[in-house]
Amino acid sequence: MSKEHRSAFPPDFLWGGAIAANQTEGAWREDGKGESVADHITAGTKTSPRRFTEKIRAEEFYPSHQAVDFYHHYKEDIALFAEMGMRVLRLSIAWSRIFPEGDEEKPNEKGIAFYRNVFEECRRYGMEPMVTLSHYEMPYGLCRKYGGWGNRKLIDFFLRYCETVFQAYAGQVRFWLTFNEMNTLVSRFGTLLGAGILPEDGRDLFGMDKMGMPETAEEQSRRFTALHHQFVAGAKAVRLAHEIDPANRVGCMLSAAGVYPYTCSPDDVLEAQRQMNRSSWFCGDVCIRGAYPYFMNRYFRENGIEIVKDREDEQILRAGCADFLSFSYYSSRCATADKEVVKSAGNMMLGVANPYLAASEWGWTIDAKGLRYLLNELYSRYGIPLMVVENGLGAVDEPGEGGRIHDDYRIAYLRAHVEQMREAVEDGVELMGYTPWSCIDLISASTGEMKKRYGFIYVDKDNRGNGTLKRSKKDSFYWYQRCIASNGADLGGDGYAD
Ligand code: BGP
Numbered sequence: 301m302s303k304e305h306r307s308a309f310p311p312d313f314l315w316g317g318a319i320a321a322n323q324t325e326g327a328w329r330e331d332g333k334g335e336s337v338a339d340h341i342t343a344g345t346k347t348s349p350r351r352f353t354e355k356i357r358a359e360e361f362y363p364s365h366q367a368v369d370f371y372h373h374y375k376e377d378i379a380l381f382a383e384m385g386m387r388v389l390r391l392s393i394a395w396s397r398i399f400p401e402g403d404e405e406k407p408n409e410k411g412i413a414f415y416r417n418v419f420e421e422c423r424r425y426g427m428e429p430m431v432t433l434s435h436y437e438m439p440y441g442l443c444r445k446y447g448g449w450g451n452r453k454l455i456d457f458f459l460r461y462c463e464t465v466f467q468a469y470a471g472q473v474r475f476w477l478t479f480n481e482m483n484t485l486v487s488r489f490g491t492l493l494g495a496g497i498l499p500e501d502g503r504d505l506f507g508m509d510k511m512g513m514p515e516t517a518e519e520q521s522r523r524f525t526a527l528h529h530q531f532v533a534g535a536k537a538v539r540l541a542h543e544i545d546p547a548n549r550v551g552c553m554l555s556a557a558g559v560y561p562y563t564c565s566p567d568d569v570l571e572a573q574r575q576m577n578r579s580s581w582f583c584g585d586v587c588i589r590g591a592y593p594y595f596m597n598r599y600f601r602e603n604g605i606e607i608v609k610d611r612e613d614e615q616i617l618r619a620g621c622a623d624f625l626s627f628s629y630y631s632s633r634c635a636t637a638d639k640e641v642v643k644s645a646g647n648m649m650l651g652v653a654n655p656y657l658a659a660s661e662w663g664w665t666i667d668a669k670g671l672r673y674l675l676n677e678l679y680s681r682y683g684i685p686l687m688v689v690e691n692g693l694g695a696v697d698e699p700g701e702g703g704r705i706h707d708d709y710r711i712a713y714l715r716a717h718v719e720q721m722r723e724a725v726e727d728g729v730e731l732m733g734y735t736p737w738s739c740i741d742l743i744s745a746s747t748g749e750m751k752k753r754y755g756f757i758y759v760d761k762d763n764r765g766n767g768t769l770k771r772s773k774k775d776s777f778y779w780y781q782r783c784i785a786s787n788g789a790d791l792g793g794d795g796y797a798d
Contacts, residue, residue, distance in 0.1 A: 307789040308725040313786040314428065315732025316388030317381060317756070318690050320480070322364045323742040324355025325394060327371035331410035334400025335440040337496050338364045341505055343748035344659040346662055349504035350748045352492060361765060363532040363743040363750070364437075368759045369769055370740075374418050377770060379759055381739050382425035384777060385784035389427050389611040390689050390735040391418070392435035392480070395461055402457050403442030407464045415465075419472040430475035430689070430735070432553065433537065436493040436745060444687035448496025449526035452608075455533045462537045466544040474547050477626055477689070478534040480494060481555035483583040485527040488515055493745070495526035506746075515603030524600070528607050531586050549623045552587035553689060556580055556627035558670045558677070562636035562652050572635040581681070588625060588682045590618040623761065624732060625682055628690030629717075632657075632670035662694050662752060668716035675724035675731065685732045691717055694744060697774065705758050714776065714783075715791045722788060736780075740771070757781050 322338035329335070335356075341362045344350035354589060355359060370377055381389055395402065397411030422429045438448070446453055466476075484490030488507045491497050499507065515523075534552060541548040561568035577595045585593040591614070600607070633651020641652050651665070659665050671691070678686055693713040696708045697705045725731050741755035749759050756777040761767035782790050 308722045309788040310725075311733075311787065313731075313787060314388040314430075314687070315383075315734040315788075316386045316390060316427070316430070316733060317739025318390035318735040318737050319370070319740065319742060320432065320435040320437070320745075321393045321394035321397075322367070322392075322435070323745060324367050324370035324391075324740070325746040326364070326369040328362075328365045330371065330398075331414065332400060332408040333394065333411060334402070336364070336394060336396040336437040337440050337443055337492065338437045340440060341408075341492075341748065344505070345747055345749060346752075350746075352499055352501070352503050352505060354498075355387070363748045363765070366765060367743050368741060368761060371414070373769070373771070374524070375421055377740055377757070378421045378425065378427070380771060380773070380777075382427060384739070384756060384781045386427055386739065387784075388430050388733055388735060389422050389739070390430040390432065390477075392432035392437065393434075393465060394437050395434060396437065396439040396441075399439060399457070399461055399462060400517065401445075402439030402461075403441060403445065407461075412464070412468050416472070419469060423472065427501060428475060429473050430474050430477065431465070431469075432477040432480050433465070434458070434478065435480040438496045443496040443498050448498065449529050450495065450497050450522045452529055454496075455529055455536065458533045459536055459540065462638040463498045463542055463544070466541050466548070470545045472544075474549060476537075476541055476548060477553045478537055478550065478587075478622075479519040479530050480553050481628060482530055482534070482587075483554045483579060484528070485523055485530070486578055486582060487787040488519075488523070491523055495523060497522065497526060497531075515733070517606075520603055524605050525608050527583075528609060528613070531583075532610075532613050532616050534587060534603070534622075535590070535617050538620040538622060541619045551624040551626040552583070552622040554580060554583055554627045556629050556674055556678070557651075558632040558667070558674045559651070560632060560634050560654065562634040562638070562641060567637035568635060571637040575635045584625065584678070584682065584697065586617060587622045588684060590621045617783065622684075624685040624687060625678060626687040627674075627678070628670050628737070629674060629688055630691065631659075631665040632667040632674075655680070660693055661696060662747075664694070666713060667692075667774065668713075668720045671717050672720040672724045672727070675721065675729045676727055678682040679724075679729040684728045687732040688721065688734045690735070690737040692754045694754050696751055697741075697753045699758070703772060705772070707774045709776070710776045711779045714780070718783060718791055722760045735770065760797070789797055 342351045343363045419429045484494045538550045540548045559572045562571040693710045738754040740757040741753045741759040744752040758772045760770040
């Protein structure tokens with residue numbers, strides 16, 4: 301295996317890892333925490349979807365309730381992250397720990413104290429916390445009482461929460477991300493997790509059971525209005541963060557995937573462009589350029605979508621552009637205008653299978669070069685610093701002799717992606733950092749499984765919640781440790797175990 305001994309990455313490159321509160325913390329009702337929308341979603345599998353229940357039912361299993369118990373293990377976990385050499389930990393604050401129902405006047409002090417301790421622990425090791433303000437876990441009270449982000453009142457509730465945490469952690473946290481993968485709201489996948497718009501009791505998480513049925517214009521209008529409210533809230537949060545502490549840097553966060561035309565037929569090329577416009581550029585343009593792009597007008601018009609806006613919104617959007625663009629990258633997809641071409645299995649954004657690429661066990665296309673392509677596309681469009689805040693391989697890990705996990709498949713995936721990031725940096729892209737998903741095993745967002753593992757650190761827990769929660773280092777732990785120590789120069793070779 302060849303080794304590269306030169307690093308293109310800047311010396312202050314932010315190597316780290318990413319987690320989210322609802323997928324790691326557990327302690328769902330401890331120390332005054334309220335229920336979040338994630339706490340109402342049952343476990344699923346690759347083939348049986350997660351479901352939403354209005355009430356918590358004793359006979360159902362809700363993975364976020366315990367997750368991997370980061371709430372009680374954070375010291376041990378952060379020590380392990382530091383041992384890998386991580387310089388940044390991307391994590392989210394569970395909004396419902398700070399405002400249990402979402403609409404209280406006063407925050408929950410115990411929730412504030414918890415994150416203060418977590419950030420202090422990070423700082424003890426010289427690790428920067430990077431905080432996602434809303435990662436698929438808004439207070440359930442806001443969904444139940446107000447209809448989620450479809451209601452404009454959410455902007456004020458969100459801003460109150462932002463002000464509370466910006467003040468509380470001033471000096472401790474410099475990097476903030478507003479809404480995780482906010483562009484999932486451009487399709488029905490984001491309706492529940494992203495917008496907090498509740499479906500009927502027992503409905504599947506992504507509305508896949510309705511996939512054949514088109515959404516009504518009214519449903520779409522509500523979803524796009526919810527997204528508009530998030531745009532406004534995000535822009536206001538950027539301003540507020542800067543006012544409270546000029547050192548704050550606030551990024552928007554997108555789920556990003558390159559979209560390739562399935563063939564070079566102009567119809568496929570136009571279809572790929574149409575999908576890219578809607579799925580990535582739309583939200584990026586609003587958050588970074590501060591205005592709705594021209595191409596959405598026709599889409600809104602033709603689908604009867606009406607977005608309720610206030611007169612001052614244009615100005616708010618212009619005044620609150622993000623400082624940097626962060627995104628998750630797992631795969632790319634193909635687009636075709638040919639209805640006969642079979643759709644491949646996928647996650648949030650379905651696409652046509654790419655005959656040149658392999659896929660993960662969960663059907664996600666693996667495309668490291670697609671990351672270089674995308675980094676260049678994003679940078680040439682926006683010209684602001686970029687950060688890859690999620691990237692990784694969900695796979696089944698089987699402990700071998702002595703409980704060791706030889707996850708060479710994960711190392712291969714990550715190595716290929718780091719190599720392509722390095723190429724992009726050589727191309728001239730301004731890349732701030734990389735926080736793979738994930739530094740530790742956690743609950744899968746789409747399926748609720750533990751079995752779909754992403755971490756460098758194994759957590760002994762199964763799909764039904766059984767296990768000791770013991771942490772152990774996988775081979776990828778040592779690989780990443782060397783990658784960071786060499787600033788991305790040493791990516792090769794086997795034998796990364798102790
Ligand atoms: C992103 C989410 C994460 C994470 C990741 C992997 O969409 O931001 O929360 O879970 O995808 O997806 P999954 O957990 O479904 O495998």
